[in-house]
Amino acid sequence: xxxTRLDPCLTGMEACAAAHHRARELTALGHEVRLMPAAYVxxxxxxxxxxxxxxxxxxxxxTHPTMRFVPVKSAVRQAALLDHKARDFLVRQRxxxxxxxxxxxxxxxxxxxxxxxxxxxxxxxxxDVHSTTRPALDMxxxxxxxxxxRIEDVTARIGAMQAEDALPxxxxxxxxxxTISSSAFTALxxxxxxxxxxxxATARACCSAVSGSTKRMVGCVAASAMASASAxxxxxxxxxxxx
Numbered sequence: 001x002x003x004t005r006l007d008p009c010l011t012g013m014e015a016c017a018a019a020h021h022r023a024r025e026l027t028a029l030g031h032e033v034r035l036m037p038a039a040y041v042x043x044x045x046x047x048x049x050x051x052x053x054x055x056x057x058x059x060x061x062x063t064h065p066t067m068r069f070v071p072v073k074s075a076v077r078q079a080a081l082l083d084h085k086a087r088d089f090l091v092r093q094r095x096x097x098x099x100x101x102x103x104x105x106x107x108x109x110x111x112x113x114x115x116x117x118x119x120x121x122x123x124x125x126x127x128d129v130h131s132t133t134r135p136a137l138d139m140x141x142x143x144x145x146x147x148x149x150r151i152e153d154v155t156a157r158i159g160a161m162q163a164e165d166a167l168p169x170x171x172x173x174x175x176x177x178x179t180i181s182s183s184a185f186t187a188l189x190x191x192x193x194x195x196x197x198x199x200x201a202t203a204r205a206c207c208s209a210v211s212g213s214t215k216r217m218v219g220c221v222a223a224s225a226m227a228s229a230s231a232x233x234x235x236x237x238x239x240x241x242x243x
Contacts, residue, residue: 004029012062014038015070023072034062035070080161080187084180087154090147097144101126104137119144158183 003011008030013019015035023033036058044057061067073081094116101122102112108129112122123144126137162168162183171182 012058020073084184090151094147101140
């Protein structure tokens with residue numbers, strides 16, 4: 001590896017999905033690693049979209065005195081976020097399956113109210129169709145039940161991790177913030193100790209988030225925190241818990 005032969009130096013990288021793993025490896029070699037949101041590096045690109053132009057832009061950005069950096073995630077934090085990403089993927093799969101069953105039943109004149117709370121009614125209605133259509137619908141129904149079971153398993157695992165950490169438990173005291181949101185927000189924001197306001201921490205957490213669903217979850221938590229009457233005092237307590 002090229003960097004193993006170099007003396008310890010400052011290394012800048014865009015905060016992509018694999019950047020945190022590489023940052024941990026380079027830090028172990030003695031290098032100082034700084035991760036930056038790609039959106040903050042883009043203005044430093046002069047022209048073109050080449051590796052050389054991107055590398056030059058990163059070199060300029062990493063030495064800028066007002067640049068905001070993304071804290072390097074530990075392997076444990078990345079594992080916690082992976083549970084949230086897997087759950088979000090399964091929830092989207094569940095929605096696709098429900099929509100497919102609803103559309104197929106609609107072709108036979110069977111209509112059930114929308115909403116995940118009406119899934120049982122949807123599966124009951126699927127038993128009333130012609131026998132030749134049952135194999136395909138039974139296959140989709142089985143896939144739906146399996147996906148729902150997996151979602152429950154991941155949710156239980158997230159809940160267990162949240163119960164062991166005082167920080168997400170404290171965040172869950174904010175109105176309209178639950179186990180899933182508090183756990184995801186904590187996994188992203190932990191490390192932003194320099195933020196004095198919840199909106200600043202949220203903006204930086206969204207920049208470090210990879211998936212859009214995680215960004216939406218962080219935004220919902222921040223909106224609930226800022227809407228609460230004791231948002232300022234709460235965030236001070238929350239920030240003190242980060243140090």
